[in-house]
Amino acid sequence: MFKAKSITNDIYYVGVNDRQKLMFENQIPLPFGVSYNSYVIVDEKIALIDTVEIPFAEIYIDKLLDVLRGRSVDYLIINHMEPDHSGSIRAIKRLFPDVKIIGNARTFKMLAGYYGIEDGLMEVTDGSTISLGKHELKFFLTPMIHWPETMMTYDASDKAIFTGDAFGAFGALDGGVVDADLMVNKYLDEFDRYFSNIAGKYGSPVQKALEKMHSVQIDYICPTHGPVWREQIPKIIDMTNSLSRYEGKRGVVIVYASMYGNTEQMAEAIAEGLSESGEKNIMIYDVAKTDASFILTDIFRYDRLVMGSPTYNNGLFPEMASFLLKIENRDIKHRKFSYFGSSTWSNATMRIFAAFAEKMKWEVIGTAVEEQQSLKENAYKACIALGKELAKA
Numbered sequence: 001m002f003k004a005k006s007i008t009n010d011i012y013y014v015g016v017n018d019r020q021k022l023m024f025e026n027q028i029p030l031p032f033g034v035s036y037n038s039y040v041i042v043d044e045k046i047a048l049i050d051t052v053e054i055p056f057a058e059i060y061i062d063k064l065l066d067v068l069r070g071r072s073v074d075y076l077i078i079n080h081m082e083p084d085h086s087g088s089i090r091a092i093k094r095l096f097p098d099v100k101i102i103g104n105a106r107t108f109k110m111l112a113g114y115y116g117i118e119d120g121l122m123e124v125t126d127g128s129t130i131s132l133g134k135h136e137l138k139f140f141l142t143p144m145i146h147w148p149e150t151m152m153t154y155d156a157s158d159k160a161i162f163t164g165d166a167f168g169a170f171g172a173l174d175g176g177v178v179d180a181d182l183m184v185n186k187y188l189d190e191f192d193r194y195f196s197n198i199a200g201k202y203g204s205p206v207q208k209a210l211e212k213m214h215s216v217q218i219d220y221i222c223p224t225h226g227p228v229w230r231e232q233i234p235k236i237i238d239m240t241n242s243l244s245r246y247e248g249k250r251g252v253v254i255v256y257a258s259m260y261g262n263t264e265q266m267a268e269a270i271a272e273g274l275s276e277s278g279e280k281n282i283m284i285y286d287v288a289k290t291d292a293s294f295i296l297t298d299i300f301r302y303d304r305l306v307m308g309s310p311t312y313n314n315g316l317f318p319e320m321a322s323f324l325l326k327i328e329n330r331d332i333k334h335r336k337f338s339y340f341g342s343s344t345w346s347n348a349t350m351r352i353f354a355a356f357a358e359k360m361k362w363e364v365i366g367t368a369v370e371e372q373q374s375l376k377e378n379a380y381k382a383c384i385a386l387g388k389e390l391a392k393a
């Protein structure tokens with residue numbers, strides 16, 4: 001009953017939408033859902049590229065059978081082994097026992113470990129090609145975007161590249177599949193959030209993959225999540241290039257924690273100082289109110305970051321401590337940084353933030369501000385001065 005969607009004459013989309021999962025990887029909220037994308041190339045031989053998470057196998061196979069019209073899948077190409085894409089491999093193999101599974105040496109170790117599949121394999125290396133008839137496919141090994149086995153598959157005939165998680169976006173596909181047929185701005189925002197949270201740590205592997213992609217002409221980017229990119233290709237390559245270099249546009253993210261408003265007042269005063277100096281791109285976040293994935297997205301987007309926390313049981317406010325771990329986990333580079341903190345009897349936050357800046361190798365701007373109990377005039381002025389220094393940095 002379910003229909004596949006054609007992308008070109010020979011390439012079909014057979015992916016599915018997941019609007020039920022609350023948290024991606026059980027940690028990142030999905031307000032717009034997520035899609036698991038899989039593609040079919042129909043030629044003298046038929047290639048299926050990646051699969052979908054297992055709960056969706058029934059709809060997925062229905063779509064696949066719609067494309068196949070009685071034929072079999074000759075090749076199953078595995079660009080990425082993460083279970084949201086590899087989940088239906090066993091179901092495909094059961095349906096098409098003669099299918100040749102294409103992957104690299106690392107793929108096959110994982111395939112054996114996850115699904116016990118060790119036969120019917122065709123190993124490719126970087127630059128290997130296979131012919132489906134009219135369509136010649138070339139494989140690029142692109143390790144660590146975002147697992148070691150990740151690779152990309154390029155179809156020279158339709159100039160389409162199947163990129164695995166690279167160029168992915170959160171957001172289930174609302175009707176269309178190709179960017180030109182969708183309300184694209186929502187997906188561009190979710191593209192940033194996906195990159196920052198999922199691929200953000202792997203800046204250097206992403207740069208290497210971009211270099212490899214330069215060698216071919218690309219009319220379609222077909223990732224495993226979110227829209228197929230056609231009209232937005234220059235933009236998303238630009239965004240990926242900039243995010244993976246950790247460049248950061250001009251802008252200041254202020255992230256604070258506060259129980260009774262004292263630290264919050266300091267955040268407001270720093271923003272005042274920034275604004276008085278003409279800075280417009282200022283984003284203030286309460287770390288306990290806004291989900292970390294959205295704050296991380298802005299930290300990737302902008303070049304300066306200020307963090308503040310009350311001292312809590314001789315440490316950081318717990319949500320702030322956990323947020324530092326999330327930044328560290330993404331290894332965000334080159335940020336200009338400052339910090340502030342409020343306490344009542346012994347301030348611990350200043351030394352924790354100072355050590356964090358050192359660990360991240362960030363440049364510390366201005367004089368960090370510390371206050372005890374409520375915000376008073378000296379510290380208020382120091383916060384405004386810190387804002388002004390950050391505006392100049």
Ligand SMILES: Cc1cc2nc3c(=O)[nH]c(=O)nc-3n(C[C@H](O)[C@H](O)[C@H](O)COP(=O)(O)O)c2cc1C
Binds near residue numbers: 262
């Ligand atoms: C549960 C709890 C633990 C605290 N632990 C410390 C502490 O270890 N050292 C300290 O100097 N102040 C401590 N404080 C006091 C706060 O750091 C201080 O009141 C601060 O100004 C609160 O900032 P806020 O108004 O932004 O929440 C603690 C407060 C609470 C509620």
